[in-house]
Amino acid sequence: MKNVVNFLTGNLILNLAIAAWAAAQVLKFLIVLITKRRLDWRHILSSGGMPSSHSAFVCACAAAVGYMYGWSSPIFSVAAVVAIVVMYDASNVRRAAGEQAKILNYMMEHWTEMKPALFGKELKELLGHTPFQVLMGGVLGVAIGWGGAWLLT
Numbered sequence: 001m002k003n004v005v006n007f008l009t010g011n012l013i014l015n016l017a018i019a020a021w022a023a024a025q026v027l028k029f030l031i032v033l034i035t036k037r038r039l040d041w042r043h044i045l046s047s048g049g050m051p052s053s054h055s056a057f058v059c060a061c062a063a064a065v066g067y068m069y070g071w072s073s074p075i076f077s078v079a080a081v082v083a084i085v086v087m088y089d090a091s092n093v094r095r096a097a098g099e100q101a102k103i104l105n106y107m108m109e110h111w112t113e114m115k116p117a118l119f120g121k122e123l124k125e126l127l128g129h130t131p132f133q134v135l136m137g138g139v140l141g142v143a144i145g146w147g148g149a150w151l152l153t
Contacts, residue, residue: 012152013064013145020060020144024053024137048098052129052137054090058083059141060148067149083138091134 008015028049032040047054062079069075129137 012149013061013068016064016145016148017057017061017141019148020056020141021053023144024051024056024140027051027140028053048129050129050133050136051140052087052090052134055083055087055129055134055137056141056144058086059138060145061141063142063145064149065145067146068153087134087138090129090137091131 008018025044028046028051029040029044031050032038058079062076062083065073065079066076
């Protein structure tokens with residue numbers, strides 16, 4: 001048991017959160033491989049896409065804290081609030097920025113007159129998540145956080 005905790009950071013909750021993030025990133029890569037039939041290694045470290053690794057990360061943390069310290073503990077309350085804020089940001093603020101990037105990229109593609117140097121780089125459109133992607137990241141995180149804490153404590 002001690003070896004599992006000491007393997008990465010020395011902190012079981014942080015290790016489980018990192019494991020959930022890594023699982024989400026690998027799932028993104030596999031989903032692109034299966035659905036689009038292309039090997040795109042950028043999805044291993046990129047943001048956006050299905051499932052949300054941000055949601056998986058914070059939900060694994062909150063689930064492990066809740067399991068280990070109690071669902072009514074103050075530390076679980078803090079972890080849950082942080083998870084909700086991160087998931088809200090992922091599905092709203094960052095998604096809106098991605099939609100704006102799509103429009104700006106379209107405008108830059110169709111700019112027929114002088115192209116200032118500012119228009120030389122395409123903006124990243126896959127910034128945020130759909131509510132379903134956030135939900136699936138959250139489910140993955142809770143499963144890894146709760147399940148890992150249950151198995152390893």
